[in-house]
Each structure stands twice: as C-alpha cells, then as structure tokens.
Amino acid sequence: MYKKTILIVGEIYIDTHLDIIDSNGPLVRLGGIFHSARGCSAIGIEYALAYYAPDYLDDDINHFSCVLKTKGCFKIGKVNNAPNVMLINESKEVGDQGYYNIIKDQAQFVETESIKSIIKKVNPSDILIYPGRYNTNTLIEELKEFDGNIHIDFHYDSEEILNNLGTSINTVILSTSSSLFKGYCHGKLENTVKLFKDHHAEYLLVKENRGGAYCYSFSDDKIYESPAYYVPTMHSVGVGDVFNSVFISCYFEDSFDRNMRLSSLCAARYAETMSYEKFENNVQLILNNIEDFITLDGVRISWEEKSTKNIYLAAPDFPYVDTSLLEKLAESLKYHNFIPRLPIRENGLVKTSMSVEEELSIYQNDVELIHTCDLLIAVLLFNDPGTLVELGMFKQSGKPTIIFDPYNICDNMFVRHTPTHMCKTIGEVIDATYQCLQRGQKG
Amino acid sequence: MGSSGSGRFGTYRIGGEAGANGGGISGTGEVGCPEVIENIRLEDVATSEFYTNNHMLPAVQSQVTLRDQVFLGRLVVETSDTHEVIGNIPTNYNYLLNCIKNGFHYSGRVISSGESPIPFVVVTLSV
Numbered sequence: 424m425y426k427k428t429i430l431i432v433g434e435i436y437i438d439t440h441l442d443i444i445d446s447n448g449p450l451v452r453l454g455g456i457f458h459s460a461r462g463c464s465a466i467g468i469e470y471a472l473a474y475y476a477p478d479y480l481d482d483d484i485n486h487f488s489c490v491l492k493t494k495g496c497f498k499i500g501k502v503n504n505a506p507n508v509m510l511i512n513e514s515k516e517v518g519d520q521g522y523y524n525i526i527k528d529q530a531q532f533v534e535t536e537s538i539k540s541i542i543k544k545v546n547p548s549d550i551l552i553y554p555g556r557y558n559t560n561t562l563i564e565e566l567k568e569f570d571g572n573i574h575i576d577f578h579y580d581s582e583e584i585l586n587n588l589g590t591s592i593n594t595v596i597l598s599t600s601s602s603l604f605k606g607y608c609h610g611k612l613e614n615t616v617k618l619f620k621d622h623h624a625e626y627l628l629v630k631e632n633r634g635g636a637y638c639y640s641f642s643d644d645k646i647y648e649s650p651a652y653y654v655p656t657m658h659s660v661g662v663g664d665v666f667n668s669v670f671i672s673c674y675f676e677d678s679f680d681r682n683m684r685l686s687s688l689c690a691a692r693y694a695e696t697m698s699y700e701k702f703e704n705n706v707q708l709i710l711n712n713i714e715d716f717i718t719l720d721g722v723r724i725s726w727e728e729k730s731t732k733n734i735y736l737a738a739p740d741f742p743y744v745d746t747s748l749l750e751k752l753a754e755s756l757k758y759h760n761f762i763p764r765l766p767i768r769e770n771g772l773v774k775t776s777m778s779v780e781e782e783l784s785i786y787q788n789d790v791e792l793i794h795t796c797d798l799l800i801a802v803l804l805f806n807d808p809g810t811l812v813e814l815g816m817f818k819q820s821g822k823p824t825i826i827f828d829p830y831n832i833c834d835n836m837f838v839r840h841t842p843t844h845m846c847k848t849i850g851e852v853i854d855a856t857y858q859c860l861q862r863g864q865k866g
Numbered sequence: 867m868g869s870s871g872s873g874r875f876g877t878y879r880i881g882g883e884a885g886a887n888g889g890g891i892s893g894t895g896e897v898g899c900p901e902v903i904e905n906i907r908l909e910d911v912a913t914s915e916f917y918t919n920n921h922m923l924p925a926v927q928s929q930v931t932l933r934d935q936v937f938l939g940r941l942v943v944e945t946s947d948t949h950e951v952i953g954n955i956p957t958n959y960n961y962l963l964n965c966i967k968n969g970f971h972y973s974g975r976v977i978s979s980g981e982s983p984i985p986f987v988v989v990t991l992s993v
Contacts, residue, residue: 443895445877445878445879446877447873447874447877448870448871448873450878451874451875452875452876452878453875483875487875487876652960652961653957653958653960653961654961655897655961657895657896657897691961692964695896695897695961696896697878697896698878698879698896705964708964708967708968709964711967712963712967715935715936715963715967716936716963718936718939719936719939719940719941719960719963720939720940720957720960721957721960722957854958855958858956858957858958861957
C-alpha cells in the first residue's frame, strides 16, 4: 500500500435518519466528512480532518475522530446561526432521499484557521475536498502552492468552486445523484469530460449508485469500471464518500481495476450497517481474503444504459383503485434512470361505451408495449386478472419478471413460481430490477 | 407539553439478539447472515461441471454445499460428496462470502431439478 496521508476538507453534520428508529428514536450520527473518515480508518490509511461545524459539536467531533484514529482533527471554520442538522427522510435511496438541512440559509461561516497552516501540520499527500456553503474561493486560492494531489467531490454546493477553479485537479468526483451530473452534464460522459478537460484533471470518477462505477483517465482516454456489490442495504448515506476515500488511498499501487473493485466492496459494506465496528471488521475481512473478494462478480449497468431499459408496470391502474404505491414505484424507477411504462396511461383505459374495434386497438397497443419492454413488474394491488395475464405473456418471452406483492396477497402456486423475483417492498423491487437488467444478464 | 428527541451519539447497537449473533433482522432494519435461504434457483446449470460431466441433473434431496471459495468470480453450489459444481448462486447472494469468511458454513438439499425449458436446479441452504 502507498504511504499516503489524506486531508479531508468539508462540513460536518448531524445526520438524523427519520426512518431508522432504535431505542433512542431516530438514529443520529456524525455525517459530512465523517463518512470518508470512517472509510480511511477502516482500511487503515493515515488521514486528518479540516472541518467546518458549529461550536457545540466540537467535543463530539474530537471524541469520535479519536475513535476513528485520525492523525489530526482541525477546525478550519465555525458555522454560526445554523445547527448543521441534516434530516434524512429515506435512508436507503429507493428514490429521492428527501434531505432537509435545518435553517441552512441563515448559516454563517467564519474561518478560524487557514488551510495552509493545517497542511503544514499534517503534510498530506492528498487533499479530498467536499465543497459546501463555506468560501471555497479562499480555499482554492490557498491551495495553489500545494504540490500534492487534489480530489474534489462535486456532489453538493459545487457551483462556486466550479466557476473559480484555478488549480489542477487530480480527481473530479461525481455521482449520478448529483445535480451537476444529471442537470448540467445530462448524465453523459462526453459532456462531463468537456466540462472538466480545461481544469487539467487527471481522472473523472463517476459513481453510478447500485449500477457500479467508472473512472475515466483523461491522459490515456481510457475507462476503468467496477461493479456494485449487492448487500442487504440498511442505508446509502455516505456510501459514495467511503468509495472516495478507499479509491484515493490507492491500496493497490499497481492496479487501477483492483482499486476500483476494493472501493466498491468497502462502500457496499458501509451500506450494510450503522455500526462502525461491524463495518471495520468487514473491511478487514475483505483485506484478509482479498483474492476471493476482488474476483467476485457484481452488478454493472451504467446510468446511460439504464435510460434505454423499458419496464412494463402491469397493475390495475384504474380510477377507482388507490394506485399510490404504483406511482411511488414508477417515481423510484425514474430516479434510478429506468423508463417505467404504464400501459393504461399510455394507451388508454377500456370503457364500456367503447366499440370492439376501439377495445382491440388498446389491447394491441398494450401487447406491442409488452414486446418492446425489457422487464415486467406485476404490481399486485389486488388479484387483478389483467395483471396476471400480462405477467404470463411476458414470462413466455423469456425476459425477466418481478412480482411486487406489498399486501401479501399472492397465494396462487402458478403466480408464486412464475416471476424471477418476488418482492415485498419497493426497495426490494429496485434491487431486483438492477439484478435483472445488469449487463450480460440472460433473460 | 413535553417533547421527544434523539438521545445521544454513539448509542447505536446492532439490535436484538438476532442481529447480534448474525441472523435475522434487527429493529433498525439491519440484516445479518441468514440461517436459512430457501428456493435458490441456481444459474448456469447447463454449463456447470456436474451437468457437463454427468449429462444429468442432481436428484431431488441430494446433499449440496456452498463452496467456501470463489470459483470463476462466483459463489457456487457443489455436490457434498464429489464436490462437482452444480451451478452459481445469483449475485445478489454474494454478500454470503462475508458470512463464509466469518465462519458460517452453508449446506442443504436439492429441492427441485429439471430439464425444461433449460436445465435448472433449485436448492435450499442452511447453516
């Protein structure tokens, strides 16, 4: 392993998981740059923190940074007038997570120590920056003389730093949930490369959620990919930040591919638990059995590939039925860049007043839609005969099928054994969708 | 009027006895290593060792084991006696490698097998 020292710069929050309830109520823990800190600590890389946070958090930050074996924990600035409390409505990222930063607009950032003085104390080989609402112009200005590697995660609050970048970057980091990637770059590699090529970036790392990740090398115009590794997901908060720290650590000096895979493996283990001890043990287990873990197959489907996957949602999508779960599922699939197809909304609803010709036309259009789709999800809001017939027709095509049975009503032997996956929650449906539509998957 | 709120940092524990010993689901939704996995439809049966060597499928009720090492990038189920690979378990069970390396040993039985429409084997595994 390279002897690296990583300085992680950014804000620290209290992550409050409103949907994960333990005996103390909603689960709270330190977030922001602490996620990357946990990744560094678990893999055993030397690192330090340069943080912005409200004063009242200092004791906890110092305590937990010691628990995480940091080389140093420096307060680069204080946050006044706002608590840096992040409410998280949906931890698993089945769809939009609904982050809510309490009274964020009245936060004031006051610098208390310069980054130059922290660099002198830590002597880092690499700096990993998480831009925030603090003054990134000053930060970048002061880093001009830094001769190590600079890596920037452009996930949040990145407009200012993007407009004023005057230094070369080693790694540009993006994820498919960032507005910069989805909005400005339209989710396309060529747009992203165009955006950053003038900043002398060496690498572009794009994390594609449950579909894996890729790293584009600007110098040799080459793409390195890694799959995502499925685990029973407890949460997805900070998982990408763990990927960042393991990736930057360059654990394997001579293999980009292995570094990508190790980053992906460690990120998956982070998603599995809220217990740092369990996470660290699992990372060490990977490192102690690296040859077995590193060769393991995973799920790979790119953001762009997902945008070509049509998913037929078979359901009793009638006006008199509560279809809120169907709509939520369609939204979640869209969030993951798949294309949900709702036949009744596209081709129309058969009415008793219709002629046979009109009815047949709708039937033919629905059948045609079935043929063009890559996956069918049967949503059992009740045992609707139309939904079950569509499931059977699709099954005969040899393509994968999923049953979403939220109310546990599937008691028929034929229906139970027909689908590729049987799911009870939207989270399970999303995971199964990735399994069914991943690259190289046979029907 | 009273109020409610979260306690303090660092109180999270993997919930309940089921979570602590690695099995089941805790109160916070954290999942440990499963004790039983039912009805796993194996993949790539027709191209795996057992079928290509014997031109037949393992009989229902025959004993099988989850191999404790990765084989060609996959976790595989093998016959308990001859150790021939019957098929790959789907990649969504790859997290079991952590369980195996933590000392869990999974074995079980074939519960269904057949040739149509393509050779298939379904197994149930338990610790």
